[in-house]
Amino acid sequence: LDITLNQANFLIVINTEKSIPQSYISQLLNIHGGSVTKALKRLENKNLVEIFPDPKNKSKNIVKITEKGKEVTKEFVKIINQIEDEIFSEYTNEEKEKLKVTLRELSKKYYELNP
Numbered sequence: 001l002d003i004t005l006n007q008a009n010f011l012i013v014i015n016t017e018k019s020i021p022q023s024y025i026s027q028l029l030n031i032h033g034g035s036v037t038k039a040l041k042r043l044e045n046k047n048l049v050e051i052f053p054d055p056k057n058k059s060k061n062i063v064k065i066t067e068k069g070k071e072v073t074k075e076f077v078k079i080i081n082q083i084e085d086e087i088f089s090e091y092t093n094e095e096k097e098k099l100k101v102t103l104r105e106l107s108k109k110y111y112e113l114n115p
Contacts, residue, residue: 001072001079002046010039011073014049014065021054022061048072 003011013028014020026036040063043049048069054060065073088096 001076003048003072003076006039007043007048008073008076010043011048011065011069011076014063015070015073019052019062019064022051022063025063043069 001008009029010025013025022036022040023033025031025040026033029036031039040049040051040061044051046068047066050064050066052062052064054062088099091099
């Protein structure tokens with residue numbers, strides 16, 4: 001797919017909205033502004049996202065995923081789902097859901113302790 005795991009995370013977040021403020025991406029991924037800007041520029045250079053000035057505030061940016069970005073995201077999610085299926089093939093659906101909830105709780109607690 002020619003993207004890194006970090007870039008895939010950005011695409012997954014951006015793909016959840018028609019357009020999304022760059023600052024919101026930074027908050028969701030808990031990554032500082034300068035690092036977000038660099039990562040988005042790399043995605044833009046690969047024609048996976050488009051970056052526009054916010055019409056309400058020209059000092060801020062709005063990010064939109066391109067059709068190519070949507071395709072790459074869809075393929076990445078498909079691969080991740082296949083890997084998950086292989087890893088968790090011996091677990092019941094209930095066990096898988098419990099694990100997902102536990103991991104989300106751990107992640108939330110980690111970010112609460114490390115803002």
